[in-house]
Amino acid sequence: MTHTVSPLAPAAFAALPAIPGLRIATAEAGIKYKNRTDLLMMVFDRPASVAGVFTRSKCPSAPVDLCRTNLAGGTARALVVNSGNANAFTGKRGRESTRATAEAAAKAACCEPSEVFLASTGVIGEPLDAGRFAHLLSGLAGSAEEDRWRAAAEAIMTTDTYPKVATATAAIDGVDVTINGIAKGAGMIAPDMATMLSFLATDAAIAAPALQAMLREAVEPSFNSVTVDSDTSTSDTLLFFATGDARDRGCPEISDAADPRLEAFRAALGALLLDLARQVARDGEGARKEIIVTVEGAASDAAAKRIALSIANSPLVKTAVAGEDANWGRVVMAVGKAGEEADRDRLAIHFGEVRVAVDGERDPDYSEQAASAVMQRAEIPIKVELGLGSGRWTVYGCDLTKEYVAINGDYRS
Amino acid sequence: MTHTVSPLAPAAFAALPAIPGLRIATAEAGIKYKNRTDLLMMVFDRPASVAGVFTRSKCPSAPVDLCRTNLAGGTARALVVNSGNANAFTGKRGRESTRATAEAAAKAACCEPSEVFLASTGVIGEPLDAGRFAHLLSGLAGSAEEDRWRAAAEAIMTTDTYPKVATATAAIDGVDVTINGIAKGAGMIAPDMATMLSFLATDAAIAAPALQAMLREAVEPSFNSVTVDSDTSTSDTLLFFATGDARDRGCPEISDAADPRLEAFRAALGALLLDLARQVARDGEGARKEIIVTVEGAASDAAAKRIALSIANSPLVKTAVAGEDANWGRVVMAVGKAGEEADRDRLAIHFGEVRVAVDGERDPDYSEQAASAVMQRAEIPIKVELGLGSGRWTVYGCDLTKEYVAINGDYRS
Numbered sequence: 001m002t003h004t005v006s007p008l009a010p011a012a013f014a015a016l017p018a019i020p021g022l023r024i025a026t027a028e029a030g031i032k033y034k035n036r037t038d039l040l041m042m043v044f045d046r047p048a049s050v051a052g053v054f055t056r057s058k059c060p061s062a063p064v065d066l067c068r069t070n071l072a073g074g075t076a077r078a079l080v081v082n083s084g085n086a087n088a089f090t091g092k093r094g095r096e097s098t099r100a101t102a103e104a105a106a107k108a109a110c111c112e113p114s115e116v117f118l119a120s121t122g123v124i125g126e127p128l129d130a131g132r133f134a135h136l137l138s139g140l141a142g143s144a145e146e147d148r149w150r151a152a153a154e155a156i157m158t159t160d161t162y163p164k165v166a167t168a169t170a171a172i173d174g175v176d177v178t179i180n181g182i183a184k185g186a187g188m189i190a191p192d193m194a195t196m197l198s199f200l201a202t203d204a205a206i207a208a209p210a211l212q213a214m215l216r217e218a219v220e221p222s223f224n225s226v227t228v229d230s231d232t233s234t235s236d237t238l239l240f241f242a243t244g245d246a247r248d249r250g251c252p253e254i255s256d257a258a259d260p261r262l263e264a265f266r267a268a269l270g271a272l273l274l275d276l277a278r279q280v281a282r283d284g285e286g287a288r289k290e291i292i293v294t295v296e297g298a299a300s301d302a303a304a305k306r307i308a309l310s311i312a313n314s315p316l317v318k319t320a321v322a323g324e325d326a327n328w329g330r331v332v333m334a335v336g337k338a339g340e341e342a343d344r345d346r347l348a349i350h351f352g353e354v355r356v357a358v359d360g361e362r363d364p365d366y367s368e369q370a371a372s373a374v375m376q377r378a379e380i381p382i383k384v385e386l387g388l389g390s391g392r393w394t395v396y397g398c399d400l401t402k403e404y405v406a407i408n409g410d411y412r413s
Numbered sequence: 414m415t416h417t418v419s420p421l422a423p424a425a426f427a428a429l430p431a432i433p434g435l436r437i438a439t440a441e442a443g444i445k446y447k448n449r450t451d452l453l454m455m456v457f458d459r460p461a462s463v464a465g466v467f468t469r470s471k472c473p474s475a476p477v478d479l480c481r482t483n484l485a486g487g488t489a490r491a492l493v494v495n496s497g498n499a500n501a502f503t504g505k506r507g508r509e510s511t512r513a514t515a516e517a518a519a520k521a522a523c524c525e526p527s528e529v530f531l532a533s534t535g536v537i538g539e540p541l542d543a544g545r546f547a548h549l550l551s552g553l554a555g556s557a558e559e560d561r562w563r564a565a566a567e568a569i570m571t572t573d574t575y576p577k578v579a580t581a582t583a584a585i586d587g588v589d590v591t592i593n594g595i596a597k598g599a600g601m602i603a604p605d606m607a608t609m610l611s612f613l614a615t616d617a618a619i620a621a622p623a624l625q626a627m628l629r630e631a632v633e634p635s636f637n638s639v640t641v642d643s644d645t646s647t648s649d650t651l652l653f654f655a656t657g658d659a660r661d662r663g664c665p666e667i668s669d670a671a672d673p674r675l676e677a678f679r680a681a682l683g684a685l686l687l688d689l690a691r692q693v694a695r696d697g698e699g700a701r702k703e704i705i706v707t708v709e710g711a712a713s714d715a716a717a718k719r720i721a722l723s724i725a726n727s728p729l730v731k732t733a734v735a736g737e738d739a740n741w742g743r744v745v746m747a748v749g750k751a752g753e754e755a756d757r758d759r760l761a762i763h764f765g766e767v768r769v770a771v772d773g774e775r776d777p778d779y780s781e782q783a784a785s786a787v788m789q790r791a792e793i794p795i796k797v798e799l800g801l802g803s804g805r806w807t808v809y810g811c812d813l814t815k816e817y818v819a820i821n822g823d824y825r826s
Contacts, residue, residue: 059749059757089745091758091774124742125775234749315728315813316821323822329537332502336470336647344472345504361504362538400728402815408729409736 008282008290008378008398009162016149016167016180019201021046021243023144026155029133032084032122037155039133041140042079042199043109048241049205050076050117051212053219055236061088063118064237066098070114074208076241077111080118080137081156081197083184087120087128088234097130104134108141119197119237121158121184153182156197159407160184164198164279170268173261175251177204181272185228185280196280198223198238200272204265205244205253213257214266215240222273225305227312227397228284281396286403289321290396294383298391303340308395310338311382318400321380326371328356335384346387351375421695421703421791421811422575429562429580429593432614434459434656436557439568442546445497445535450568452546454553455492455612456522461654462618463489463530464625466632468649474501476531477650479511483527487621489654490524493531493550494569494610496597500533500541501647510543517547521554532610532650534571534597566595569610572820573597577611577692583681586674588664590617594685598641598693609693611636611651613685617678618657618666626670627679628653635686638718640725640810641697694809699816702734703809705794711804716753718806723751724795731813734793739784741769748797759800764788 022044026037052071054064070076080101087094102113109116120128153163164183169176183198206214215238223238247253254262282290293312298304311317314334320327328349335342345360352374355363374380380399435457439450465484467477483489493514500507515526522529533541566576577596582589596611619627628651636651660666667675695703706725711717724730724747733740741762748755758773765787768776787793793812 055749056752057746057749058751058753058755059745059760086742089742089757089760089770089773091772093774124745125770126742127774234746315817319818319821322818325822329499329502329539332472332537333470333647336468336472338471339469340471342471344502347472347502357502357538359504360502361506361540400818402818404728405732405735405813405815405818408732409738 005161006283006287008287010279013150013163014165014167016165017178018146019178019180019243020146020203020245021048022201022241023146024148024152025140025144026148026151027136027140029082029136031082031132037151038083039136040081040152040155041105041137041144042152043141043144044077044241044243046243047075047077047115048243049074049208049211051208051215051240053216053238055233057234059089059234061086061120061235062090062094062098063087063120064235066102067117067119067237067239070117073114075115076117077115078105078109078117078141079199079239080105080116082120082133083156083158084122085120085126085128086122086124086235088124090125090127093127097128100130101134104130104137108138117239119235121156121197121235124234149180149182156182156184158184159285160283162283164276164283166272166275168268168272170264172204172254172265173252175246175249177202177246177251177265179268179272181276183276183280185283196223196236198276200240202242203244203246204242205247205251206242207253207255210255210257211240211242214262214269218270218273222270222277225393225395226277226281227309227395228281278396281398284398285407286401287398288401289399290379291318291321291398292379292381292394292396294381294394295386296383296392297386297388299341299389300391301393302391304391304393305395307335307338307340307384308393310334311384312395312397315400318397321375322399322401324372324375326351326356326368326375331382331384341388342386343388348385348387350383352377352381418574419696419700421700423692426563426576427578427580429578430591431559432591432593432656433559433616433658434461435614435654436559437561437565438553438557439561439564440549440553442495442549444495444545450564451496452549453494453565453568454518454550454557455565456554456557457490457654457656459656460488460490460528461656462487462621462624464621464628464653466629466651468646470647472502472647474499474533474648475503475507475511476500476533477648479515480530480532480650480652483530486527488528489530490528491518491522491530491554492612492652493518493529495533495546496569496571497535498533498539498541499535499537499648501537503538503540506540510541513543514547517543517550521551530652532648534569534610534648537647562593562595569595569597571597572698573696575696577689577696579685579688581681581685583677585617585667585678586665588659588662590615590659590664590678592681592685594689596689596693598696609636609649611689613653615655616657616659617655618660618664619655620666620668623668623670624653624655627675627682631679631683631686635683635690638806638808639690639694640722640808641694691809694811697811698820699814700811701814702812703792704731704734704811705792705807705809707794707796707807708799709796709805710799710801712754712802713804714806715804717804718808720748720751720753720797721806721808723747724797725808725810728813731810734788735812735814737785737788739764739769739781739788744795744797754801755799756801761798761800763796765790765794
C-alpha cells in the first residue's frame with residue numbers, strides 16, 4: 001500500500017497552529033494497516049458549532065447516516081475517524097458499529113452520543129468491528145493535545161501519498177481567527193460531493209446554521225469541482241467545527257451567514273477549501289499532472305460546470321494529458337457529449353496560453369511545438385470558450401495513468 | 414498502430430454471403446495509414462431504402478450532418494467510408510470535403526449527391542482532404558463486387574484489433590432474406606449511441622420509414638447498451654440499407670414496421686445488432702475481459718439502464734475486473750452514484766453464479782474462492798438485484814487496463 005509520493009505534492013507542508021478548544025490524538029489500532037496510525041480523535045472541551053456536507057450517494061455509509069442525524073443538534077464534542085475500513089454496505093452490523101463507537105466516544109469525552117461525529121474510509125463491504133478501537137478512545141481523549149494537526153492528517157490517509165493540510169487567518173470585527181483544515185483522497189473522487197474526508201475547524205464563534213450556510217456555498221467551487229475518476233464514494237464527509245474560543249479574545253458571536261463582518265472569513269474559507277480540494281486532485285491515484293478545466297461563454301454556470309466535468313472526467317482527455325499530447329479533438333468530443341448547448345462553429349480551445357482551435361476548426365496560427373511545451377508542465381490548463389453566454393466554471397482533475405490501473409487493480413487483495 | 418489482437422476476439426469469423434443489389438470495393442488511399450485499406454465504397458445499383466441512427470453529440474462530424482440531411486430522402490445509391498480521419502470539428506472545410514466527396518461518389522454511382530451517405534473515423538480536428546480519395550471513387554464503383562464484406566469490415570478499422578462481421582437469415586412471408594452487418598470500435602464507445610460505425614444491409618424489401626422504426630427500436634438494447642470508456646464520439650453512425658432484391662424471389666414489400674410478417678426479421682436484426690455491439694465491447698481498447706452488467710428489480714427499465722451504465726463505466730469497477738478482484742464494494746459505490754432509487758438494505762450482488770452480497774451486507778455464505786474463480790473468466794457477469802420493482806436492463810462493457818492508457822496516451826502522435 002505504499003506508493004511513490006505524487007510529483008504534484010506540495011514542496012512544503014503548512015504548519016498548522018493550534019485551534020483553541022480543540023484537542024487531537026491519534027493511534028495505531030491495526031484496523032487494516034500495520035505500523036501506521038489509523039485512528040483519529042478530536043475532542044472539543046466546550047460544545048462546538050458544527051456544519052457538514054456529505055456524499056449524494058444513494059448508498060451512503062453508516063457513519064454518514066450517523067453524522068446526518070447528529071448534525072440536526074448543531075453541537076459537537078468529539079470526532080472519531082478511522083482509516084482502513086469504510087463501514088459502508090455493512091447493514092445492521094454497520095449501524096451497531098457506529099452506535100458502539102459513538103457511545104464509547106461520548107463516554108470518553110463526557111458528552112452525549114448525539115454530540116459525536118464519525119467518519120470511516122477504506123474498504124467497502126467489510127464489517128467494521130468497533131471493538132478493535134472503541135477501548136482506545138478514553139485514553140485518546142485524555143492524552144489529546146491541541147498541536148497535532150499534521151498527525152491528524154496522516155492518520156486518515158488511505159492511498160494518499162501525502163497528507164493534505166491547510167491553514168488560514170481572517171479577521172472578524174478586528175479579531176484574528178484561524179481556520180485549519182485536513183483532507184484525504186485519493187480514489188473515488190468525484191462530485192457531488194468530491195469523495196473524500198475533510199475536517200475543518202476554527203476558533204471563531206459562529207452559530208451552526210450560519211456555519212452550514214457558508215460551508216454549503218464554499219464547497220461548490222472547491223470540493224464539488226474536483227474529480228479524480230468520476231466515482232462518487234459512499235463516504236464523502238466534510239465537517240466544519242467552530243469552537244468559539246475566540247470569544248475570549250473579544251471576537252463577536254455571529255449567527256447570520258450574511259453578516260458583513262464575515263467577509264474576510266468567507267474569503268479565507270473559500271481559498272482554504274480550494275487549496276485542500278486541489279491537493280486532493282493532485283494526489284489522485286497515479287496522478288502525474290493536474291488538469292484545470294475552465295469553460296467560459298456557456299449558457300449558464302451550471303452548463304459550464306457540466307461541460308467542464310465532462311472534459312475532466314473523459315478517459316480519453318485524461319490519457320492524452322498523461323501522454324503529453326495536445327489532443328484537442330478529444331476536448332471537442334467531451335464538449336459534445338456533455339449534453340449542454342454548444343455550437344461547434346463558435347468553439348475555441350486553449351491549452352495554457354496556446355489557442356489550438358477557433359471558430360470550429362484548428363487555429364491557423366496554431367503551433368504544435370508551443371502546445372507540446374504546455375503539455376510537458378505539471379499543471380495543464382484547458383480553456384474552452386463556447387461563445388454562447390456568460391456562464392463560467394472551473395474544475396480540477398488529474399491525468400489517467402497506468403499507475404491508476406495498477407493501484408486499483410489490486411487494492412483489495 | 415498495430416496492437417495485439419484482443420483475447421476476446423471471435424475464434425472464427427462468420428462468412429458473409431452476398432446481398433443481391435449491393436456491391437463493395439475497398440482501396441488504399443493513404444489518408445493516414447500505410448499499407449492497409451482505408452477507403453470503403455458500397456454501391457446500390459437500384460435505389461435502396463435507408464435508415465440511420467447517429468451520435469447524440471452536440472458537436473457531430475460533418476459526415477453525420479450530411480447523413481442526417483440525406484436520410485430525409487429515404488433512398489441510398491452509394492456509401493463512402495474512410496478511416497484515419499474523422500472529418501470532425503473541421504468547420505467549413507469539413508463541409509466542403511463532404512460536399513466534394515458526395516459529388517464525386519454521385520458521379521461514380523450515377524446518382525444524386527442526396528443519395529450518397531458518408532462516414533469518417535479517425536483523428537478529430539484535422540482537415541480531411543477529399544482530393545486524397547475522391548478521384549478513386551469512379552474506379553471503385555466500377556470494380557465493386559457483391560462478395561467483399563470481410564474486406565469492407567477491415568477497411569473501416571482504426572484501433573480495432575479484429576474486423577467485426579455478422580450475418581443472419583430470416584423468413585418474410587416464407588421467403589428467406591439475409592441481413593449482413595459490419596462494425597468498427599474501439600475507443601470513444603459509449604451511448605448514446607455507442608460510438609462506432611456500423612453498416613447493415615438486407616435484400617428484404619422494406620420501406621425507409623419501417624426500416625427506420627425497426628432500427629431505432631433494435632439499437633436500444635444493443636449498441637445503446639454498450640460502453641467502452643463512457644466517451645461518446647462525434648461520429649457515431651449506424652446505417653441500414655434494404656436493397657429490396659428479394660422481391661425478385663417473391664418477397665413481399667413491407668411498408669409498416671408493425672407488419673406481423675416482420676416478426677422473424679425483427680428478431681434476427683436484434684440478435685445481429687447485439688452480436689456486433691458485443692464484438693465492439695470485446696475489442697474495447699486494451700480490453701482483456703468483457704463485463705456484462707444486469708440490473709434487475711429497478712423502479713423502471715430506464716433506471717435499471719442508468720445504474721447498469723454507472724457500474725459498467727466506473728473506472729474502479731473496471732480496474733477491479735482487470736485485476737480479477739471480486740470487489741463488490743465498488744459495485745455498491747456505482748449503484749449509489751447513479752442517482753437512481755436504491756435501498757442499500759435490499760441490495761443483492763452476484764458475480765457470475767456467486768452471490769456475494771445480500772440484504773445490505775456480505776452474503777454469509779459467500780466464498781471468496783468461488784468469486785475469484787468467476788473473475789478469472791473472459792466474461793464477467795455482474796448482476797445487481799435492487800428489490801424495488803420490475804425494471805431490468807443489461808449493459809455490455811470491458812475492463813480498464815494499462816493497455817488502454819498506453820493506447821490512448823500516444824494515439825495522435
